[in-house]
Amino acid sequence: MAVLEPMIGDYERRDIHDHVARLLRDLGNPEPPLRLEQVRELQKLDLTYYSKADLNLLDEIAHKARMAGHVISSSAKRMVDVVSEHGLRGMLMLQEGDKRIFIDDDAVPPLKRRFIIAHEITHDLLPWHRSLLLGDNESTLNPTFHQTMEAEANYGGRHLIFMGERFQPEALDHTFAWKTIDQLRKRYGNTLTTTLWQMVCERDPLCPAFGLVSRHPYHAEICAKAGDEKVAYFPRSKALIERFPGVTTESAYAAVCEHATTRKRGPVGEGESVFLDANHDPHLFEISCFSNTYDLLTYGIYKGPSKRIFAYKNRAA
Numbered sequence: 506m507a508v509l510e511p512m513i514g515d516y517e518r519r520d521i522h523d524h525v526a527r528l529l530r531d532l533g534n535p536e537p538p539l540r541l542e543q544v545r546e547l548q549k550l551d552l553t554y555y556s557k558a559d560l561n562l563l564d565e566i567a568h569k570a571r572m573a574g575h576v577i578s579s580s581a582k583r584m585v586d587v588v589s590e591h592g593l594r595g596m597l598m599l600q601e602g603d604k605r606i607f608i609d610d611d612a613v614p615p616l617k618r619r620f621i622i623a624h625e626i627t628h629d630l631l632p633w634h635r636s637l638l639l640g641d642n643e644s645t646l647n648p649t650f651h652q653t654m655e656a657e658a659n660y661g662g663r664h665l666i667f668m669g670e671r672f673q674p675e676a677l678d679h680t681f682a683w684k685t686i687d688q689l690r691k692r693y694g695n696t697l698t699t700t701l702w703q704m705v706c707e708r709d710p711l712c713p714a715f716g717l718v719s720r721h722p723y724h725a726e727i728c729a730k731a732g733d734e735k736v737a738y739f740p741r742s743k744a745l746i747e748r749f750p751g752v753t754t755e756s757a758y759a760a761v762c763e764h765a766t767t768r769k770r771g772p773v774g775e776g777e778s779v780f781l782d783a784n785h786d787p788h789l790f791e792i793s794c795f796s797n798t799y800d801l802l803t804y805g806i807y808k809g810p811s812k813r814i815f816a817y818k819n820r821a822a
Contacts, residue, residue, distance in 0.1 A: 508738050509754075510656040511649075512746070521661045524630050525669045537668050538694025541622050544665070545606070548629055552622065554610035595621040597628045604629060620662055620699050627661030634658065667693050667703050676708040681806050683772070683795050697795075701802055702740045713745040713790075713807040717757055721801045723767045728800045737800070744807075749788075752780050752805075760792050761803050770798050779811050787811035 513521075529535070532543060545552060596607045606625040608618055628634045634654060672693070679685040681704065690700040698718060705716040718738040721727040731737040736754040745752060760778040768774075773794035779787045789808040794801060 510659060510740075511653050513653075513657055513660055517657060518660070521627075521631065521657065521664060522669065525661065525664050528630060528665070529669050537671070537692055539666055539668055541619065541626070541666075544626055545622075548626060549604060550626065550629060551603075551605040552608065553605055554608050556610050595625050597625040599629070599635065616696050619666060619695060623662035623666045624658045625662075627658040627665060628654075630665075631657065631661065663699065663703055663707075666695055666699070667707070672703060673707055673709075676704060681708065681714070681791075681804065683793065697797060698738075698800065698802060701804060702738075705740045705804060706742055710743040712742060713748055713788075714742040715745050715752060715757055715805045716740040717754075717761060717801070717803040717805075719758055719761060719801050719803065721769070721773070721796060722762045722765045724769050724796075727769070727796065727798065730800075748782050749780055750783055756780065757803075757805060760790070760805060761794055761801070764792050765794050765801075768796065770796050773801065777808065778805070 528544065528547070529539075531547060535543075544550075594609045594613045598605045598607065606622060608621060613621060634657070672689070675692075676685070676689060679688070686697065686700050686704055689704070690697050693700070695703075701716050705714045708714075716739070717736055718730075719728055719736040720731050728737055734754075735758050739754045739757065741752075760780075761774075763778060764774040764776040766774045773796050775791070775793040777789050778792050780790055782788055787810070789811045790805040791808050792803065792805050794803045796802070
């Protein structure tokens with residue numbers, strides 16, 4: 506199943522915004538792109554890259570590591586198993602006088618390290634994360650609670666590398682298009698995928714919109730991260746979740762298949778698709794697909810009520 510992040514509460518969202526704003530003020534409200542080495546210096550966070558072949562370092566990590574509140578065995582072999590089983594790409598280790606981010610040097614391409622580092626910085630930045638990462642309690646033993654913490658760290662990491670409140674007005678000054686996404690990608694120094702995610706969720710949360718990171722209908726090798734599924738990630742705006750509960754990964758991917766061409770790189774296809782809202786009224790969405798050759802990226806953005814007069818069956822599974 507595609508990754509669907511848990512919804513973050515309004516209180517937690519505001520708290521994350523406040524902590525990121527304070528951090529950016531402490532840095533002098535710099536211009537983008539944000540230099541994460543300056544953030545780490547301010548937070549007194551070291552950075553270490555590890556390899557699964559480095560048993561000595563894995564043994565050191567294993568002595569310190571906690572995952573969802575559980576102490577991991579101190580044997581290097583067990584740590585290799587943990588890293589492999591859970592697909593760990595980054596970890597934050599907190600000890601007295603030693604705060605360190607570990608990044609998997611084998612599994613994480615350089616372009617993707619920025620978001621993972623920002624994710625781990627957020628764990629350290631948020632006081633309720635720091636306290637929970639330092640000890641077990643009933644909450645940290647709950648898998649749902651761990652998923653929520655990870656969603657908060659993802660949200661905070663994106664908010665950080667898109668410079669807090671700076672991103673939204675800049676994004677709203679431009680149309681929702683791949684040209685805009687690419688411009689903002691370059692300006693903020695992030696990946697196309699992360700920028701698409703931020704555009705979908707934060708450009709205008711009151712506008713129904715979704716994104717897809719998926720396989721290409723005509724090139725099955727694209728988006729290997731999806732595994733046995735068609736869709737790896739499915740970011741959605743708050744308005745889409747509330748107003749269009751019937752828009753699922755399956756129905757959204759059906760729209761991709763409806764408009765995609767056989768092109769393997771660059772613009773892949775675009776068009777309009779109809780989805781039903783919570784009242785079963787039809788509405789038009791603009792669908793646009795772009796391939797960077799290793800993922801198919803798609804956005805769907807609300808255009809307005811559909812004027813089609815014939816009956817239309819919702820694609821929802």
